[in-house]
Every structure is written in structure tokens, then in C-alpha cells.
Amino acid sequence: MRIYLDNAATTPLCDTVLEAMLPYLKNNYGNPSSTHQEGRTARAGIERARKSVALAIKASTSEIIFTSGGTEANNTAIKCAVRDLGVQRIISSAVEHSCVFSTVNRMRNEQIEVELVELDSTGRANLEHLERLLKEGSKKTLVSLMHANNEVGTLNPIDKIGALCKQYDAYFHTDTVQSIGHIPIDVSKLNINFLSGSGHKLHGPKGVGFLYINKHNIIDAYIDGGGQERKVRSGTENVASIIGLGKAIELAIEHLEARRIEIEVVRDYFIQELKANFPAVHINGDYAGAYLFTVLNVSFKTSTPINMLLFKLDLKGISASGGSACNSGAVTASRVLTTLGIPEGYHSARFSFSHFNKKEEVDYTIAQLKEIV
Numbered sequence: 001m002r003i004y005l006d007n008a009a010t011t012p013l014c015d016t017v018l019e020a021m022l023p024y025l026k027n028n029y030g031n032p033s034s035t036h037q038e039g040r041t042a043r044a045g046i047e048r049a050r051k052s053v054a055l056a057i058k059a060s061t062s063e064i065i066f067t068s069g070g071t072e073a074n075n076t077a078i079k080c081a082v083r084d085l086g087v088q089r090i091i092s093s094a095v096e097h098s099c100v101f102s103t104v105n106r107m108r109n110e111q112i113e114v115e116l117v118e119l120d121s122t123g124r125a126n127l128e129h130l131e132r133l134l135k136e137g138s139k140k141t142l143v144s145l146m147h148a149n150n151e152v153g154t155l156n157p158i159d160k161i162g163a164l165c166k167q168y169d170a171y172f173h174t175d176t177v178q179s180i181g182h183i184p185i186d187v188s189k190l191n192i193n194f195l196s197g198s199g200h201k202l203h204g205p206k207g208v209g210f211l212y213i214n215k216h217n218i219i220d221a222y223i224d225g226g227g228q229e230r231k232v233r234s235g236t237e238n239v240a241s242i243i244g245l246g247k248a249i250e251l252a253i254e255h256l257e258a259r260r261i262e263i264e265v266v267r268d269y270f271i272q273e274l275k276a277n278f279p280a281v282h283i284n285g286d287y288a289g290a291y292l293f294t295v296l297n298v299s300f301k302t303s304t305p306i307n308m309l310l311f312k313l314d315l316k317g318i319s320a321s322g323g324s325a326c327n328s329g330a331v332t333a334s335r336v337l338t339t340l341g342i343p344e345g346y347h348s349a350r351f352s353f354s355h356f357n358k359k360e361e362v363d364y365t366i367a368q369l370k371e372i373v
């Protein structure tokens with residue numbers, strides 16, 4: 001028996017998604033750029049998927065491009081905003097996913113000024129500081145702040161951040177890789193210029209994602225070639241995976257509320273049992289306020305190093321993580337948790353849920369943790 005509590009790293013592919021993909025791996029093998037029947041069938045599938053993604057965030061289909069995942073979507077947004085939109089200054093944060101954090105850092109080499117917004121103890125951007133930064137700068141600015149933090153689950157108020165960006169004439173890019181399909185997002189009501197998503201965080205396939213580019217922001221090619229994906233991202237499309245992403249996001253939106261309730265029941269039970277069995281436990285992030293319900297980051301007062309703790313859990317059949325998946329296996333401390341400051345003598349694990357998790361799995365996990373911690 002395996003208990004999978006690492007859904008922020010990736011989620012299992014849902015059966016309906018696989019069924020939707022299979023014809024495009026077999027019979028519908030056409031190149032979507034071909035004009036014959038096979039090509040037209042593949043093209044029609046891609047455009048249906050684009051419609052599903054657009055509908056999910058209330059965008060128009062012309063504002064969605066498919067990418068190889070969240071990493072590429074975020075790279076495209078930031079690098080193209082600098083190259084094509086005259087951005088000379090970026091305001092971001094120390095708790096962004098490394099694909100944003102490293103990209104922003106790299107932009108320093110392009111003579112881009114970088115400011116990091118202050119955060120509260122849960123990892124949420126301080127809006128007063130953000131406003132001060134926006135007010136004082138004279139250079140064209142891009143604000144890049146994530147919606148849900150992938151390690152601790154804290155949510156940023158993207159409505160308010162968007163409004164500030166509008167007020168001070170800055171561009172706004174938000175990484176919604178963790179939140180899309182879990183928390184409703186309506187770009188028609190928010191001031192967002194770029195927004196990223198990824199298939200494998202919502203029971204879709206890996207290696208596919210999307211970038212929403214607001215229709216008023218014209219960017220040039222990020223990958224040159226045959227001119228696919230509105231000439232921004234050339235290369236023959238990953239047809240089956242795009243179909244999978246489309247189906248996965250459709251299902252996530254259709255079952256959003258039902259899945260949320262199921263996951264919150266398991267998560268609440270986990271928190272209750274953690275507090276009852278580990279009185280010194282510390283839960284990181286804004287876990288009781290504005291949070292992403294799939295993520296729970298827990299610090300245990302223990303002398304067992306986190307890698308050992310995770311290893312022992314794994315041996316018992318439980319998959320959890322020490323932070324983001326990119327960090328798993330690494331001995332280095334999580335940048336996010338170091339930024340937020342974890343008390344001395346505590347070690348942190350991330351448990352992340354999907355609607356496939358059950359309360360009985362929590363009972364087993366708590367029993368194992370009692371032996372290990």
C-alpha cells in the first residue's frame with residue numbers, strides 16, 4: 001500500500017484524462033500544422049483544449065499559448081516582458097518557485113533592477129511595501145508574485161496586487177501553477193498581464209503547461225521556428241499532452257467545489273491529529289487564513305533530520321516532501337522556509353493532498369509519524 005501525500009510535486013493522472021489523450025497518441029497522429037485530414041483532427045483537438053483552458057480562467061482563446069510546463073511559461077513571461085515590453089525593473093519575492101526566482105535573478109545581468117517585496121511571517125507579500133516600491137520607481141516595472149506558494153500554501157491577494165499594478169502602470173505576472181483548478185481565477189475581472197499553469201499539478205500529464213498573455217501585451221517569439229502557438233512558441237505541439245491538459249482543467253473546474261470539500265475534510269483531520277499527537281508541532285504558512293487547501297507544511301520538534309524522516313516515511317509507504325520537488329533529496333535547507341524562519345530544533349515536511357486521499361490514510365500516517373518523529 002502507498003499513501004501519496006506529495007500532490008504539490010505532482011498529481012496522479014486521472015483516468016478520464018488518459019482516455020482523452022489515447023486517441024491522440026495512436027490514431028490522431030497528424031501534425032496540427034498539416035492541412036490534410038489527420039492534421040485538421042489534431043488541430044481541432046488542440047483548439048478544443050485551448051478553449052477549455054481559456055474558459056477555466058475566463059480568458060479568450062487567443063490569449064492562451066501552450067508551453068512545455070509551468071517553468072517555460074514563467075520564463076517566457078518574465079524574459080519577454082523585459083525584452084519586448086520595455087521592462088527595466090522587476091519586483092518579485094524571495095519565496096517564488098525557483099523557475100521565477102532564478103529567472104528574475106538572471107535578469108540582473110541584463111541590467112534590470114530587481115526589488116524583493118517584504119513578506120509577512122506566512123510568506124504573503126506586504127502590500128504597503130509593494131505600493132511604496134511601485135510609487136518610488138520611475139522605470140517600467142514588472143511585478144512577479146505567485147498566487148499560492150508551493151511549499152507552504154499561503155495565498156497572495158492577486159486581486160489587490162493587480163489593482164496596485166494598474167494604479168502604478170506596472171505589468172503583473174502571476175505564477176498560478178499550484179492554485180489553478182483549485183481556486184477560481186477570473187482574469188476578466190483581475191488586472192493580470194501574464195499567468196502560468198501546468199498540467200501535472202491538476203491530474204493532467206507532465207511536460208505541458210500554458211501561459212495566459214493578456215491581449216494588450218504583444219510579445220515576440222520566445223522560441224523561434226515554424227511559428228506555432230501565436231508565433232511565440234515554435235515547435236510541433238505536444239498534441240496528446242495538450243489534450244490531456246485541456247481535459248484535466250475542464251474536470252478540475254467542473255469538480256472544483258466538490259474536490260475542495262473532500263480535500264479540506266482530510267486536511268482538517270490531519271491538522272487536528274497532528275496537534276493532538278505532537279503538541280509542539282508548528283504549521284507553516286497561513287494555514288488557517290487565506291491558504292491553498294492542498295498544501296500543509298509542518299515543522300516537528302525532533303532531532304531526526306528531515307531527509308531521514310522522509311526516508312523512514314517512504315519505507316512505511318508514505319510519500320511526502322521536504323519542500324518543493326526540485327529540493328527533494330537535497331540536503332540544503334529550503335529557501336522558502338529559511339526566508340520565513342523556522343524555530344531552532346524544528347524540521348519541516350510538506351504534506352500535500354488531492355481528492356484521492358482519505359481520512360484513513362491520515363490515521364496511518366500519524367501512527368507512523370509517532371514512531372519516527
Ligand SMILES: Cc1ncc(COP(=O)(O)O)c(C=O)c1O
Nearest residue numbers: 069070071097150175177178198
Ligand atoms: C509554483 C510553481 N511554479 C512553477 C512550477 C514548475 O512547473 P513545471 O513542473 O510544470 O515546470 C512548479 C512546480 O513545482 C510550482 O510549484
